[in-house]
Amino acid sequence: MDFLAELETLLRQIPPGHFARVADVARALGDVRASAAIARVLRDHPELPNARRVVAGSGLAARGPFFNAFRGGPLLAELRAEQIELATKVSRRNGFRSVRTVGGVDVSYEGDRGFATLVVLRASDLTVVEEVRVTQPVSFPYIPTYLAYREWPLIEAAAARLRERPTVLLVDGHGQLHPARCGIACLVGIRLGVPTIGVAKHPLVGSIRGSLEPGGGAPVVVDGEVLGYAMRTSQSTKPLFVSTGHRVATRTAVRIVRALCRTRQPEPLRIAHVLATEMKRRQRKKVQEGLKLAPFPRSERPKAKGRGA
DNA sequence: GCGACAG
DNA sequence: ATCTTGTCGC
Structure with missing residues (x-):
């Protein structure tokens, strides 16, 4: 239901x-x-x-x-129970040897429609080796701590069109840094069977231990346990919140994200975001043009004035 | 007055 | 996430 x-x-x-x-x-x-x-x-x-x-x-x-x-x-209580169950399946052991490719997925919205882009970069030079775009109607609203249930259908559809899966996938949102220790990056990692890292722009749970030096990182503690890191990349004062999604050690996750940052956002997510926003804009434009060109169904359309071929 | 919880 | 144009600044 x-x-x-x-x-x-x-x-x-x-x-x-x-x-x-x-x-x-x-x-x-x-x-x-x-x-x-x-x-x-x-x-x-x-x-x-x-x-x-x-x-x-x-x-x-x-x-x-x-x-x-x-x-x-109680739908949400059931989903929370599922998150708690999934959290027990999260692995913090690296499920790979070397990072050959890194993916990033992002979703943008226009009303009840979502636009997802998944890009895969070659780790060695950060060039795009593959990108897929998907758009679908979205029925689950944004509810804090249940983000995964809003975005999963789109992310799954995008991943299904991928020719080759990345070594590790960056997800826009938290991993274990979540009240049920199962943010969107964990759910995506487990359901996809792909190593994932959660990268969020804002905190959700936990407190930062120590000080955040420019270019540095600080542990984020929840119930006395380090579940992620706040890190300051580039010149930005605003930290990024990095945590394990699945099959990636937390420290490894931080190292990978840092290596991918030219600006505040790691390249795969930055590019995915640009492309998702662009896809949405183009779709919007297309719809508007379509309305102009066909204001009525074909059968009821007023007879066009003849114009020389 | 406090808090307003990822995207 | 989205609503929104040009504008000020490094």
Whole structure:
């Protein structure tokens, strides 16, 4: 059952004349963190059953009693359980000898459509040896700590079109530096069976131990355990957060990422991001041109004025 | 006033 | 992630 279907199941339970708090719906789904996403979905899809009867926590918008006896499948709790299970399968041993190629995947969005690009660079000279692009509708919203379930379908589709898999794949987001120790890089690594490294631009969990010197790195500790490193590349003050996805030792992950950084972002991710954004732009342009060229279905199109061949 | 959690 | 144009600066 997907996110929207699960949400609908809950919405239908609100009795006539009753209202529900967004946070209560989120908790029924399994995680209060989904509140913002649910509010967004309801705003964008007012046609969903009882969409207008789900209100903010203040309850000011309610014109009747609150309902909160939701029953049924807590989707997010199940996904969290899966993450915890996957976390036990993460390996921090290097699943390779030498790094011949390095991949990077990134996803950009336009409404409910995602655009993914996966690029593979030759490690020796950082030239692109392969790139694949994929676009698909996306149905799972962005919910903090569940990013993997939003992006996995696109990443899987992109990986499937790859002629040859990279030695190691960089993923835009955290690896073990995650509340369930299973960020998107871990899920992708395990499901793909490829060594992966999580590279995030912002922290999610843990605290940085020590100071971050320019060009240096500092351990990020969670529950007394080092699960990743914050590292400052280039001139940037803002650190990058690197952690094991799968089959890569944490220190090795840091070494690999550092070797790939010409700017703040490692080259595979920087290039993937540029290409994904470009793909989205071109698609948008194409759609606009299509609307101009064919404002009506062919059968209803007004008769064109004759113009000499 | 505090906090606002990867993309 | 996305909304957004030109502009100031190294």
